[in-house]
Amino acid sequence: MSGAAADPLPEPPPAAAIRLSGIRHAYGDARAVEGVDLAVAQGASVALVGPDGVGKSTLLGLISGAKRIQEGRVEVLGADFADRAARTLTQPRIAFMPQGLGRNLYPNLTVAENIAFFARLFGEDATEKGARVAPLLAATGLEPFADRLMRKLSGGMKQKLGLCCALVHDPDLLLLDEPTTGVDPLSRRQFWEFVETIRAARPGLTLLVATADMEEAARFQRVVMMDGGRILADGAPADLLARTGQADLERAFISLLPEGRRGGADGALEVTALDPDAPIAIESRDLTRRFGDFVAVDHVSFQIRRGEIFGFLGSNGCGKSTTMKMLTGLLPASSGEARLFGVPVDPADIETRRRVGYMSQAFSLYGELTVRQNLALHTRLFSLPEAEATARIAELVAAFDLADHLDALSDSLPLGVRQRLSLAVAVLHRPEVLILDEPTSGVDPVARDGFWDHLQRLSREEGVTIFVSTHFMGEAERCDRISFMHAGRVIATGTPAALKQEKGAATLEEAFVAYMEMGGRTVQSEARLPPPQPKTQARPAAFSPRRFGAYAWRETLELRRDPVRLAFALFGTVLLMIIFGYGITLDVDSLRFAVLDRDQTPESRAYVDGFAHSTYFRAAAPITDPADLERRLKSNAIAFAIEIPPGFGADLRSGRPTEVLATIDGAMPFRAETIQGYVQAVHALFLADAAQMAGKSVTALASLEMRYRYNQSFRSLDAMVPANIPLMLIFIPAILTALGVVTEKELGSITNLYVTPVTKLEFLLGKQAPYVMVALFNFLVMVLMALFLFGVPLKGSFLGLALGAFAYVLASTAVGLVSSTLTNTQVAALFGTAIGTMMPATQFSGLMQPVATLEGGAWVIGTFFPTTYFMRVSVGAFTKGLGFGELLPFIAATAAFWPALLGLAWLILRKQEA
């Protein structure tokens, strides 16, 4: 152990819940953790504090089992986490809430459904679950919102729901990663009260929380301070204060930092008074915004003078962000007016945008660009001259301490650094007005202080008007005036001192709570939790139908909540089937041709008539000269041309040999060959007629009798409709599953795969099952369409066809899963699926030509693609009239793809992250 020289490692009691030794962890070249030893006793409550990017999240990831151990030993609840079996056995006793509001929850599931999902993952049965969930919901005050979609919850409620989901299985160890970042003060207070309630009800529960907020850390029995991937100090809050001789943990932490890293030591900034006659820079008059029935912002009015720092406080989802968006012109107001610089906001007004800097709540710079590239892009978009741009970037890099990160991809930055970058970009063009939506959410205290110093300097030295929303009371105190907002309405506006005074509150936080209650926000009462029920620690089953069911159910709900996707999924095939059924035909007919008749005799006209009367051809206007012939072929006005030489009639009459020239457009070889066949047939007919007229009898030496099997009329529709069914059943199902896994990766809920008992197989099958049902529905619809719309009879075994379809959709949905596990972005997954299915299915699976006639790579793809075999089942059952027994070999071949593809996805998918 490094940093904590003065702090001997406390003797771990025998029942240590967590024991880490020699932990090191790196992401590529970036070292996150550099040698950490830590022991946490059972039943302890420990806060892991430190600025952003010191390795707190990495440690929690390792302890939860979500991250693979790189170096060192992780022992949790007595199990060595390097051992997969031991980890699997122990993970159900751990609950982990990752960083980010509701990051491991499902936005399109309701509160109750989210909880039920987690309960099923941990194998709770219905009665047990009911007994546990109701008090949890009551205790968190979520009960009235049980049927609300998670994405419509406020940030604080999301976190409480996250905690409910974490507690549903009665864990012995609770890991919370920055649970109150981005949560308003009242909700934050309630959240910690709830955590206390839990600890009171379950004394054996060990609690480990990562936070950047030192005030919060003071609530814990023990505080572990981290910096630069190492432990800086470790002890009870009081001990730490005593040891450093500081009044609060924040100062204690700063004093423990090595010299030169303490920053912001210049004390409070001199704040000059505002010019009371400064013009109004931002004005909102009865600004209102409705989304459907929901009034997000309700007649909000305020005026902000030039150079003023105006703060916006309120619970999450109270309309702060919406108001700010209307001020920037991003969102049109439903009624009322927003004015900047005395002029109504006009989204089309480019010049105003040069005078405004805006920072949205979520990180919205390009994650795939480096810090330097992001800054450079913005200097150019604001048309800064090259020299000025370079100077400005250097200035900002220094001001926001970005020098160490210049060439890092923005996505890989710790949250706090990203926020600093966002702010640097927002002020880059020296705007006169800054609109900042929770700019310091997730930023550590030291950085936050520096940030506010910067804001105050901008305001007072450069006269920049700043409109900022925040959840931190400390920040609100630094504003000139603040507004409290609740449920779309402004409840009170004034200077922090005036607001405190009015409510007789000692702190701004008390005033805030008082105003919130005034605004109609309920502050729920204390609730009791039942004591934990004894539980049996059974080894998790290798395959649990309940966990598989949980994922399948979740996926179904997700699909059901998205009516557009559901409609496409269920009926998209109907549309495609109609288009393809009528559109894809290999019949070659209605061919346009033209004649260059240099003879113009009855004989030549008779010859041409043979073509004109054929149903395959349609005569176009005669050709005038060879140049015309060339031109019309080139422009595809005609498919072929017949040229009759001068003297054709005379030669024919006198029995002299003569010849006719047919020129066929060879651009499309298949069509050209067919035309060639037709032309020769018409020609032969003419000869036979001519011979007959001349009185010669023509006898054949032998005849070849053609029998078209399966499709006597050689009707394209009869062959194409059954061949289209396999096509439709791969595109739609594969694209539906393709986004399944990758979406969880992008949104973060993949964590549930890492830390809950669900196995990879249950996860994959659960993702697949609903879409298999959708695909089977599509199959039935298409069979009905074939029978009744297209009139294609089903001559063979329906049972065989249905069984084949089942095997096939298992395979086609697995194709999507493979694509989804292979990729990291939804775009790439879509892309991979499109490329991976479209060509093999349409070209190499026997639709256009039998697989046996393919060569090389095409043959390999065709042979190892499921469509090939189901194509035979479908065509066999419909057109060839094959019975069940005869279809069986193809069904078996189709069925072989499912285990193979699923196995591939299983191998690619990881149960832990790097």
Next chain:
Amino acid sequence: MAMPLPSPTPRPARWRAFAENVGELVVKELLSLWRDRALLVLVVYAFSAAIVIQANGMKHDLSRATMGVVDEDNSPLTTAILDALLPPRFQPPVALAPQEVDRAMDAARFTFVLNFPPNFQSDVLAGRAPSAQLLIDATALMQAGLGANDISAIFQQEVSRFVLRHGEASASPVELQVRTAFNQGLESSWFTGTMGLITNITMLSVLLAGAALIREREHGTLEHLLVLPVRPSEIMLAKIIANGAVILFGAAFSIVVVLQWGLGMGIAGSIPLFLAGTALYLFFTASLGIFLGTLAGTMPQFGLLFFLVVLPMNMLSGGFTPLESMPPWMQALMQVSPSTQFVALAQAILYRGAGIETVWPRFAATLGMGVLFFAVALGRFRSFLAAQQ
């Protein structure tokens, strides 16, 4: 009461600002694309290996047709006929017992089964005009029709030859000389290669542009751009130019390196003209992609929408099946689709050597549809952002 403020930097002229912004955003788009390696690998594959596989594997002419034969005569005549069924059009005929025929055809092992009755040769020589039977698997539409013609011609020719000993078939009064314009060898790998290229161009450009838009919205970067002095039209144009440029480069590589050098494709017309047409087409497809992106709220919806729109556009463009054979209403509908125009102009330029004087109406139609979709997508841009809430 607007606040007068000194402008810190001189504003460039409006059109120059427009061009500069678009330029910067194009660079940004290219960098973003560069970072998504999985996507890049797929793009490279789509313009190289995928084209080769399709060109070499798919034969739209009669090729490697599978033949079975039940030869109950086993005479020099039947052997001569079978020997004339030569590769590459036919695979060597496989001898079958009569009772095996049904099973083999049910299993789609053979597209054609030729059946010679006993005493076929002696009947021919005795002038009894026997008949042989050709069973054709009509579910293999393309092969069935072409192969039947071919086999029948070979059959007649061999019988005549046999009867006349090496005599030639009696001279016919009118000789039909068939000449193929533009692709004399009827080399189908050129055709399938080009059509594969067109399919991939369509697919990639629609997907890249549309998905990039949705991704930017999901990540909030679009909103961020709109508070900068950047117009929606600049954002859209940058996406179209950046993604279009990548695909245009891929297409140029494909046509010159893969098709022309690799597969020895004879290109009749001007490659620059073809690429100009491709650029116009890409303007349309990328605009379409952005339009679909604004219609679809989420990536999963976009994925489905993409398939529903692009699949028919590709399959019915005339690149796979002859346009003339579709029902008239569908032909009319497909004429509106620039994919049809593009297939037509590609065939005209690459195979028929058509110049701008021939293909300009198709260029104009493609551009017109592109402008239309660009305008509609631009109109939807802001409401698309607002709908995010």
